Amino acid sequence: MVLFRGDIKCKSLQRRTSISVILPSDNIHFLEDREEIVPQPYKTLYLLHGLYGSDDIILANTSVQKFAEDSGIAIVIPCGDNSFYVDNKKAHAHYGRYVGQELLDITRNIFPLSHKREDTFIAGFSMGGYGAVRNGLKYSKNFSKIGMISPALITDDLVNYTDDNNVLYSKEFYESIFGDLDKIEGSDINPRYLIEHAEDIPDIYLACGIDDFLFSKCADFYLFLREKEIDATFVGDEGEHTWEFFDKYIKEFIKTLI
Numbered sequence: 001m002v003l004f005r006g007d008i009k010c011k012s013l014q015r016r017t018s019i020s021v022i023l024p025s026d027n028i029h030f031l032e033d034r035e036e037i038v039p040q041p042y043k044t045l046y047l048l049h050g051l052y053g054s055d056d057i058i059l060a061n062t063s064v065q066k067f068a069e070d071s072g073i074a075i076v077i078p079c080g081d082n083s084f085y086v087d088n089k090k091a092h093a094h095y096g097r098y099v100g101q102e103l104l105d106i107t108r109n110i111f112p113l114s115h116k117r118e119d120t121f122i123a124g125f126s127m128g129g130y131g132a133v134r135n136g137l138k139y140s141k142n143f144s145k146i147g148m149i150s151p152a153l154i155t156d157d158l159v160n161y162t163d164d165n166n167v168l169y170s171k172e173f174y175e176s177i178f179g180d181l182d183k184i185e186g187s188d189i190n191p192r193y194l195i196e197h198a199e200d201i202p203d204i205y206l207a208c209g210i211d212d213f214l215f216s217k218c219a220d221f222y223l224f225l226r227e228k229e230i231d232a233t234f235v236g237d238e239g240e241h242t243w244e245f246f247d248k249y250i251k252e253f254i255k256t257l258i
Contacts, residue, residue: 001025003023005056019076019077019103038072042112044074045073045123047128048080048122050126051127052082053128061246062247062250064250068254073257080128082167082177083095083131084177096134100138100142120142122146123146125246126150126151128151130154132148132151133153137191137195138194144202145204147253148207149208150208150214150246153214153220158174207235207237208235209236209242212245222234235249
């Protein structure tokens with residue numbers, strides 16, 4: 001396994017930004033005197049972190065590096081700040097365009113990654129789970145599978161938030177991210193709207209702990225997918241909104257990509 005961490009210059013964000021890239025190469029077993037060669041170009045998972053996070057937080061709190069090596073898949077982790085991975089026109093910070101298209105173009109030019117849709121996937125945790133479904137649907141021509149682990153499917157509730165001292169429930173914060181909250185329902189900020197309008201919808205994998213404060217939102221979204229006859233898998237298991245739950249189920253999602 002090879003781990004690259006560094007900065008790239010990004011037009012969508014109008015600045016440099018950090019990324020971490022895990023490649024399943026150089027898988028050398030010294031004690032066994034053997035080497036496993038993973039054929040190139042690599043299947044690739046673009047993996048999005050949650051609120052308050054960065055690209056290195058997933059490396060610090062999960063075992064995805066080892067699992068990527070064992071599974072023969074590359075993983076690209078961008079830094080999404082607290083953007084919810086959507087385009088903020090006023091700030092000239094187009095995070096949706098970045099993770100949906102430009103990041104793919106940049107990393108494919110640098111690393112031996114597959115350009116094929118069937119080899120390219122997007123997933124995330126919490127805010128990143130929302131970012132994965134929003135951009136996996138908006139840029140559906142680029143991704144064949146979407147993984148949502150404890151996703152923050154909260155766009156229906158944002159207009160009711162009032163606690164501006166807590167970012168999680170601050171209406172002002174979400175207005176700074178999404179703009180006019182009253183317009184979300186009929187826009188590409190709303191995953192349900194995208195399901196209605198997207199073409200060639202990727203397969204969707206959804207997992208959430210039954211004690212997670214987001215569980216009911218995830219269950220409702222899965223029922224919506226069923227009603228729309230979308231190919232989707234939903235796993236509700238013991239657990240809360242924790243790294244342990246994410247680590248377990250991002251591995252289960254990766255197993256479906258091999």
